[in-house]
Every structure is written in structure tokens, then in C-alpha cells.
Amino acid sequence: MSITLNINGQDHLIDVDPQMPLLWAIRETVGLTGTKFGCGIAQCGNCTVIVDGNAVRSCNTPVAAAAGKAIRTIEGVSENNDHPVQQAWQEFTVPQCGYCQSGQIMSAVALLEKSPDPTDNEIDKAMAGNICRCGTYPRIRAAIHRAAELSKT
Amino acid sequence: MKHMNLTRRSFMKITTSAAGGLAVGIHFPSMAEASVEGAAAEINAWLTIDPDNIVSIVTPQTEMGQGAFTAVPMMVAEELDIPWENVRHVYASANRHVNNDNLYTTTSTGGSTTVSRRHPYMMQAGASARERLRVAAANRWNVPVDQVTAKQGWLTTEHEEQGTIQGTYGEFAAEAAAVTLDEEPAIKAYGDWWLLGRDVPRLDVPLKTNGTATYPIDVSVPGMVHAAAMACPVPEGRLVSYDFEAVKDMPGVIAAVELQQVKEVPAFTDLRSGVAIVADSWYQAQNALAVMPIVWDYGRGASISTESQMAEAMQLISQPGALVLNEDGNVGRRLDRGVNHDAVHGIIEASASQVTGEVYYRPFETHATMMPPCAVADVKDDRVDVWTFTQDIARSLNEVADQLGRGTENVFLHQTYLGGGFGGGYNMDVHRQAAAISAAVGRPVKVIRSREEDIAQDSQRPPVWGTYKAALGEDGLPEALVTHFVGDEKFPAFSQRGVANMPYLVPNRRHEYSAVQNHVPIGYHRAPGANSTGFIVEQMVDELAQAGGWDPLEWRIKMTEGNEPWQRVLLAMKEKSGWTTDMGRGEGMGLAVVASHGTVAGCVATVAVSRRGQIFIDKLDFYINSGYVINPLAAREQAESSAIWELSHAMFGGLVIREGRIVNTNFDSYQMMKMADTPPEIVVHMEMSEDQWWGGLGEPTGPPTPPAVANAIFYATGTRVRSTPIANAEL
Numbered sequence: 040m041s042i043t044l045n046i047n048g049q050d051h052l053i054d055v056d057p058q059m060p061l062l063w064a065i066r067e068t069v070g071l072t073g074t075k076f077g078c079g080i081a082q083c084g085n086c087t088v089i090v091d092g093n094a095v096r097s098c099n100t101p102v103a104a105a106a107g108k109a110i111r112t113i114e115g116v117s118e119n120n121d122h123p124v125q126q127a128w129q130e131f132t133v134p135q136c137g138y139c140q141s142g143q144i145m146s147a148v149a150l151l152e153k154s155p156d157p158t159d160n161e162i163d164k165a166m167a168g169n170i171c172r173c174g175t176y177p178r179i180r181a182a183i184h185r186a187a188e189l190s191k192t
Numbered sequence: 193m194k195h196m197n198l199t200r201r202s203f204m205k206i207t208t209s210a211a212g213g214l215a216v217g218i219h220f221p222s223m224a225e226a227s228v229e230g231a232a233a234e235i236n237a238w239l240t241i242d243p244d245n246i247v248s249i250v251t252p253q254t255e256m257g258q259g260a261f262t263a264v265p266m267m268v269a270e271e272l273d274i275p276w277e278n279v280r281h282v283y284a285s286a287n288r289h290v291n292n293d294n295l296y297t298t299t300s301t302g303g304s305t306t307v308s309r310r311h312p313y314m315m316q317a318g319a320s321a322r323e324r325l326r327v328a329a330a331n332r333w334n335v336p337v338d339q340v341t342a343k344q345g346w347l348t349t350e351h352e353e354q355g356t357i358q359g360t361y362g363e364f365a366a367e368a369a370a371v372t373l374d375e376e377p378a379i380k381a382y383g384d385w386w387l388l389g390r391d392v393p394r395l396d397v398p399l400k401t402n403g404t405a406t407y408p409i410d411v412s413v414p415g416m417v418h419a420a421a422m423a424c425p426v427p428e429g430r431l432v433s434y435d436f437e438a439v440k441d442m443p444g445v446i447a448a449v450e451l452q453q454v455k456e457v458p459a460f461t462d463l464r465s466g467v468a469i470v471a472d473s474w475y476q477a478q479n480a481l482a483v484m485p486i487v488w489d490y491g492r493g494a495s496i497s498t499e500s501q502m503a504e505a506m507q508l509i510s511q512p513g514a515l516v517l518n519e520d521g522n523v524g525r526r527l528d529r530g531v532n533h534d535a536v537h538g539i540i541e542a543s544a545s546q547v548t549g550e551v552y553y554r555p556f557e558t559h560a561t562m563m564p565p566c567a568v569a570d571v572k573d574d575r576v577d578v579w580t581f582t583q584d585i586a587r588s589l590n591e592v593a594d595q596l597g598r599g600t601e602n603v604f605l606h607q608t609y610l611g612g613g614f615g616g617g618y619n620m621d622v623h624r625q626a627a628a629i630s631a632a633v634g635r636p637v638k639v640i641r642s643r644e645e646d647i648a649q650d651s652q653r654p655p656v657w658g659t660y661k662a663a664l665g666e667d668g669l670p671e672a673l674v675t676h677f678v679g680d681e682k683f684p685a686f687s688q689r690g691v692a693n694m695p696y697l698v699p700n701r702r703h704e705y706s707a708v709q710n711h712v713p714i715g716y717h718r719a720p721g722a723n724s725t726g727f728i729v730e731q732m733v734d735e736l737a738q739a740g741g742w743d744p745l746e747w748r749i750k751m752t753e754g755n756e757p758w759q760r761v762l763l764a765m766k767e768k769s770g771w772t773t774d775m776g777r778g779e780g781m782g783l784a785v786v787a788s789h790g791t792v793a794g795c796v797a798t799v800a801v802s803r804r805g806q807i808f809i810d811k812l813d814f815y816i817n818s819g820y821v822i823n824p825l826a827a828r829e830q831a832e833s834s835a836i837w838e839l840s841h842a843m844f845g846g847l848v849i850r851e852g853r854i855v856n857t858n859f860d861s862y863q864m865m866k867m868a869d870t871p872p873e874i875v876v877h878m879e880m881s882e883d884q885w886w887g888g889l890g891e892p893t894g895p896p897t898p899p900a901v902a903n904a905i906f907y908a909t910g911t912r913v914r915s916t917p918i919a920n921a922e923l
């Protein structure tokens with residue numbers, strides 16, 4: 040079936056099984072590999088993308104459900120790796136292996152767009168779907184607060 | 193064993209790169225390593241200097257989040273004396289390594305050794321290049337070499353007539369490449385460093401904030417197809433038959449490939465019996481594999497379960513086990529201290545103040561690297577290219593060649609970033625799967641393991657049970673102690689490390705060991721051994737202290753008298769942690785100290801337990817004595833990372849086996865620590881002995897964390913948590 044995906048402001052006409060998870064359409068069909076596969080059952084958050092402003096697990100979102108919506112992936116966060124969240128991530132050297140970090144960053148971006156100065160509680164909630172096996176949580180928390188600060192200036 | 197009668201100079205290999213830069217390959221044995229290993233280890237490092245003074249440094253180790261791609265360049269740059277901004281990291285060629293007599297000595301990445309054990313030859317590579325640059329400048333300027341300085345990328349001399357003359361390293365690189373040194377320079381000692389010892393942000397961070405870091409799963413080759421593979425869900429079992437006809441018309445499906453197991457019981461990285469479906473996309477391959485009828489011969493494992501192993505362990509632990517003298521089963525240093533193994537049981541039985549421990553238990557845990565195992569292979573008649581999850585690129589290259597029955601000359605195994613390693617990258621057959629499938633279908637193929645297949649097939653950390661019996665002397669300290677630990681039959685050392693050779697010296701000491709039947713493959717799991725045994729030993733110690741009327745911290749200080757690295761950690765805890773065993777109802781402080789990878793790591797945990805039994809870990813305070821630290825920032829990050837890693841298992845983990853299969857194979861059932869569970873305060877104190885050494889830092893804070901938390905829970909509630917997951921404990 041032909042489906043049009045709008046990813047990072049660009050339309051992609053793809054011919055796939057409408058039940059195929061959005062994750063594989065993004066990674067394999069469109070070829071944007073920044074979005075990662077970790078569990079396939081909406082438990083790790085590695086595959087997080089932003090669809091119409093909401094952080095969504097692309098591994099259990101059928102591609103058909105995302106048709107026509109505005110999808111943002113890590114590649115669309117900024118041109119020059121300088122979105123406040125990315126800046127804060129670099130300043131606090133958040134990533135270790137880095138594999139979970141696209142998903143972490145997408146969750147953080149979505150959070151800050153809704154709540155520009157989140158409390159620790161809000162951070163816990165918004166990031167509850169993202170596992171980091173390397174245990175970078177303390178730096179992620181600090182970096183989200185820092186990104187909130189950077190966004191104000 | 194390699195012969196050692198070559199001089200350092202004869203190991204030098206010098207080539208000029210096409211760009212006219214200096215390419216230095218240095219090849220000489222490191223005495224430090226050779227003495228550790230007891231065999232001549234060949235050592236190598238490699239760097240290039242471009243005309244514009246940019247230095248590219250090769251790292252033979254893999255980057256899995258631990259910072260190798262920063263640590264290795266730092267060590268080289270320290271000696272070369274080049275501004276850090278001029279340093280670039282480049283991947284090592286596994287092919288060149290393997291086909292040139294292990295050019296880089298080892299590409300193995302584990303055991304927290306990249307800095308601790310490899311620094312001598314990496315620093316030597318930088319020093320050697322720097323000296324050759326000085327000689328090249330001296331020759332061109334016609335001055336004695338001792339009048340040329342090399343500093344921050346500049347060569348400088350004060351010329352009698354011309355005054356100060358300067359040139360960049362890049363300007364002299366080509367000439368330096370032709371220089372042969374009469375003698376290799378000595379590497380710098382601690383105290384002379386300008387770069388090492390400073391906080392240096394890891395070089396790969398920016399690539400990991402915009403999705404551009406490439407992992408095996410991101411690799412794409414023209415014409416590539418996708419495969420999902422499955423081995424027997426009961427480890428050691430084998431494929432009997434499969435019905436490809438039933439799925440061959442499903443969308444995208446191209447072929448089924450049987451994976452042939454050669455050995456009866458496969459080793460770590462041997463291809464396991466199984467089957468793969470190849471399709472246009474991984475989603476299609478996985479869908480078809482999920483519904484294809486497959487018949488397995490489950491083998492002996494089908495009768496093994498968590499319950500059966502538990503029952504067997506409880507039976508074994510109630511009887512005497514085999515005497516073990518240290519973790520390797522050899523006569524260890526304890527014997528020198530007059531340990532009386534044979535009399536111990538008798539002394540305890542005759543004692544009026546016996547302490548009998550209950551049984552402690554840590555279950556199986558899995559690696560669950562964030563990137564599920566994945567490999568891409570492109571097998572052609574004249575060339576093979578592979579990208580894979582591995583912590584040793586050379587070993588995996590050799591295994592691919594072995595799998596295909598080819599020589600190594602035309603096999604290229606490319607480094608990528610790894611989505612975590614934690615030891616899991618040593619125990620893989622995914623590169624063999626990819627090579628076998630690509631060879632079978634004649635196309636490049638990417639194999640991705642579903643998370644379920646990853647956890648079902650991983651080489652797991654083994655379960656450990658432990659108990660003890662002691663007799664206390666008049667001073668309340670143990671006079672005799674027997675420990676009995678039960679592990680798995682496949683890797684006994686993992687259930688004994690840190691027990692037989694614990695630092696607490698008891699005059700009459702005996703350690704015994706037994707093993708349960710186990711079909712599940714076992715592998716290295718960040719701080720292997722210490723991660724489980726530390727949980728048991730450090731709670732036993734608290735129980736012994738309590739029984740003898742000692743404060744647990746004072747007990748440890750007393751029992752490690754004369755052991756300076758431990759004393760330093762324990763005394764720092766006493767001075768800085770605000771240590772107390774009495775925080776009032778519902779709150780507690782606990783401590784634990786475990787040595788692993790040449791590092792002594794202590795943890796003081798502060799917890800609160802609600803009336804309903806909910807546990808809050810308010811603070812983790814670490815005291816680490818690792819010897820030299822080349823990058824304190826990265827060291828703190830690793831300390832935090834290992835602590836959270838191990839706490840995750842202790843709080844939520846534990847694999848369950850039913851009829852031989854691992855039951856909890858995804859993150860809905862194998863739980864992990866999340867943001868909200870992470871202790872809000874984690875403090876890392878570096879407490880270095882003056883007489884320093886090179887200890888590892890990628891793992892050691894893991895082992896003391898769970899016992900410190902469990903001890904804290906005891907002081908908060910009076911309940912001792914003797915098994916994990918702690919979150920399941922009735923408090």
C-alpha cells in the first residue's frame with residue numbers, strides 16, 4: 040500500500056504493509072537510522088519519535104497510523120546539532136554507548152515543548168518510557184534542566 | 193609463546209602515508225604486560241600526522257560507551273605533546289591486525305583494561321613519534337637534537353645565528369617517518385603529565401546527540417537483504433526440522449537458511465543450531481519466522497528450571513563442598529598467612545560462639561545491551577566484509593573466516609560504535625550467523641536479533657548461592673570461617689571470585705564450592721563474579737560484625753589492617769560519609785566494599801523504607817581507590833554507570849527458567865532501572881593511595897552497590913534481604 044509519511048518536514052511516498060511498524064519504515068524504507076530498535080514492544084523508548092507534538096514509540100505504531108501526520112526524528116531536531124537539548128546533552132556529556140540517546144532526546148524535546156521548565160517529577164514521568172542500559176539517568180536529568188535554561192535565553 | 197629476543201628497535205615499523213604524513217607503527221613488547229601475563233605480549237600503537245598538524249590516532253579497542261575512543265588518543269597525545277583539539281580518532285583495521293602478526297597486540301576490549309593494562313605501549317607510540325620529530329627537526333636545522341623541543345605541536349630551537357626557529361609537527365612528519373631512533377624514549381611518569389589526569393569530554397559525544405554515530409544495526413550495503421534467526425529456545429537443544437513451505441509465500445520472504453552447529457555443545461561464539469528466514473525487510477523476516485513450524489530437540493535442558501536449580505543448590509549447600517584455595521583453584525596467598533583449611537570445621541563445631549549464616553542467592557542476569565545483537569555480512573568470492581556486535585574485532589574476524597572456511601587475508605571486519613557491551617560482545621555468534629546466511633543466499637545480509645531472541649540466547653551471568661559458618665573469638669572477631677558457595681557447572685570462577693580470596697583475614701579459613709547442573713550458556717557480565725559474590729560476602733561481614741558486637745565499618749577496618757588500599761577507602765568512608773548505623777526508624781545507612789579489576793570500591797548507601805515497604809535509595813556515596821586516573825570526568829561517569837547497572841539487576845532483575853527456557857525475554861518481564869528509580873544523589877570520591885597503580889574503572893562500583901543497599905535496608909527495617917530482586921522483598 041502507498042503511504043505518505045511526512046518526516047522532518049519532507050514527504051516520503053512509500054509502498055509498505057500498512058501494519059508495518061513506523062520504526063522500520065523510518066529506518067529501512069526511508070533510511071533514517073538515528074531512530075533505534077531496542078525491544079519492539081514499547082518498553083524501552085529507543086524508537087521514540089515525535090508525532091504531531093507527542094513522543095510516540097514508533098516500534099508499535101503501525102505506519103498507516105502515522106500517515107499524513109508531522110513526524111519528527113532525531114535527524115530533524117536541528118540542522119547543526121545545536122538544539123538546546125542537544126547542547127545540554129553535549130555540555131553534560133550525557134551519552135555513553137549512545138544507543139538509547141536518540142530516543143531520550145526525542146522524549147526530552149517533546150517534554151520541553153509542553154512544559155518549558157519541568158520539575159523532577161514531570162521529568163520522571165516524561166522519561167519513564169526510556170531505558171538507558173548505561174545508566175546515564177543522572178546526567179539526563181541534569182541536562183533536561185539545563186536545556187530548559189538554555190531555551191529561555 | 194612468542195620469542196622475546198628482539199630489541200625494541202627491531203620492532204619499529206615505519207611507513208610514509210600517501211599524503212606525505214608520518215605513519216608510525218610501533219611494535220615492541222611491554223614489560224609491564226608481559227610480567228602480568230607471564231608470556232611475551234606483542235604491543236602496538238599507530239598514529240598519523242597530517243601536514244596541517246592534525247593527528248589521527250588509531251584505537252584497536254571498541255567503543256561501547258566506556259570511553260576507549262577518548263582514552264587511547266589521550267594516552268598517545270600526552271606523550272606526543274599535541275594540542276587536544278588537533279587529535280582525531282580513527283578506527284583500527286582488524287584485517288591489518290590479524291594478517292600482520294597481531295599488529296596491535298590485542299583488540300580485546302574488556303576487564304577494564306584499556307587504560308590499566310594497555311597504557312605502556314600506547315604512551316610509547318606517542319613518545320616515539322615525538323622523539324623522531326625532534327630528530328627530523330635537528331637534522332634539518334643542523335642543531336643537536338637536545339636543543340630541539342617538541343611542545344604542543346611545535347618544534348622549536350634557539351639557533352646561534354638565526355635566533356628562534358619553529359615548525360609544526362606536520363611540517364616535519366614526512367622526514368620524521370624516515371628517522372630511526374637509537375633508543376626508544378622512556379614514557380612519562382605520573383606527575384609529568386599535562387593532559388592525562390584532566391577532565392576531558394569524550395570525543396564521541398556530539399555524534400551521539402544527533403543520531404549520526406553508526407552501530408552495526410545502521411549499516412547498509414547495496415543489495416542487502418534482512419534476516420531473522422532463531423536458535424533452540426532451550427539452550428543446548430538442536431533443530432530437527434522446519435517447514436519453510438508454510439511461510440514461503442508470505443510477503444517479502446526470500447529463503448530459509450539452516451544454521452549448522454558443528455560441536456555437540458557449542459562454545460561461547462560457535463554457531464548454534466537454528467534456522468533463519470531471509471526477507472526484503474527485517475519486519476517481514478521476523479513475521480515469517482514467528483509463524484514457521486519448527487521442531488526442536490530440546491535436549492537435557494528441558495528438565496532444568498529455576499526451581500530445580502534452586503532445589504539442587506539448597507541440597508548441595510547443606511553438605512560440605514569441594515575445598516577451594518582461591519578463585520582459580522590454585523594455592524593462593526592466603527596459605528602464606530597460616531590459614532588452616534583442614535581444622536576449620538572442627539574449630540567451629542567446638543566453639544561456644546558459633547554463627548551460622550542463612551543462604552544468600554543471586555539469580556541469572558542477562559546483558560540486554562541496548563542494541564540487540566546484530567551483524568551485517570557481505571560474503572563475496574574474493575572478499576568478505578562484516579560489521580558486528582563484538583568486543584574483540586580480531587577474534588570475530590577470525591571466527592568469520594573459520595565459519596566460511598577461508599583464510600583471513602580478504603576478510604574485513606569493520607569497527608563501529610557498540611550499543612553497549614558489558615561483556616556481552618565476547619559471547620556472540622551473530623557474526624557467524626550473518627556470514628553463513630550471506631554465503632548461503634549470495635547476497636549481503638543484515639541479521640538483527642529480536643529482544644526475545646537476544647535474551648533467550650545470551651550468554652548469561654550465572655546464579656550464585658552462598659552461606660557461611662563461623663566461630664567468634666573473645667574479641668568478637670571471627671576465629672574460624674567456612675564459606676560455601678554454589679555456582680553453575682560451566683563457569684565455577686564466577687561464583688567464587690572475591691570469596692576465597694577476600695581481604696578479611698580470618699586465622700582459620702576454608703572456602704568450599706559446589707555446582708548445579710546448568711545448560712544455559714554463561715558469559716562475562718560487567719565485573720563478573722564480584723557482582724554476585726560481593727552481595728553475599730558484604731552482607732555476611734555485616735552479620736559477623738553484628739554477632740560479635742562490632743560496628744560494621746570498624747570491623748572492616750580492623751579485619752583489613754595492613755592492607756593499605758582497603759584502609760584508604762574504609763578510613764575515607766569513616767571520615768566523610770557521616771557513617772552511622774542508627775538513623776532512626778525507617779531510615780538506614782549501609783556500606784560495602786568490593787575489589788575488582790585492580791580497584792577497591794566502597795559504597796555507602798542511604799535508604800528510606802516506607803511503612804508499606806517501599807524502598808527509596810536517597811544517596812549513594814562512592815569511595816574508589818583505583819590508582820591512576822587519566823580522565824576523572826570519564827571515571828566518574830563510569831562509576832555512576834556501573835553502579836546503576838548493577839543496582840538495576842539487584843532491584844528489579846533476575847531471569848526465570850521454566851522447562852529449560854528463559855521466560856522473561858523482554859523488558860515487560862525483565863525489568864530495568866528507569867529515571868524515577870535512580871538515586872537522586874550519587875557522589876564519587878576518588879581516594880588514591882600514594883603508592884599508585886593502574887586499576888580499572890569500567891566495572892568496580894557495581895559490586896558494592898547492592899550489598900550496601902541491602903545492609904542499609906537492614907538498619908532501616910531489621911530485615912535482611914538475602915536474595916534479589918530486592919524490590920520483591922517483604923519489608
Ligand code: FES
Binds near residue numbers: 075080082087098099
Ligand atoms: S523499540 Fe520501541 S520502545 Fe523499545
Ligand code: FES
Binds near residue numbers: 137
Ligand atoms: S547511553 Fe547506552 S543505553 Fe543509554
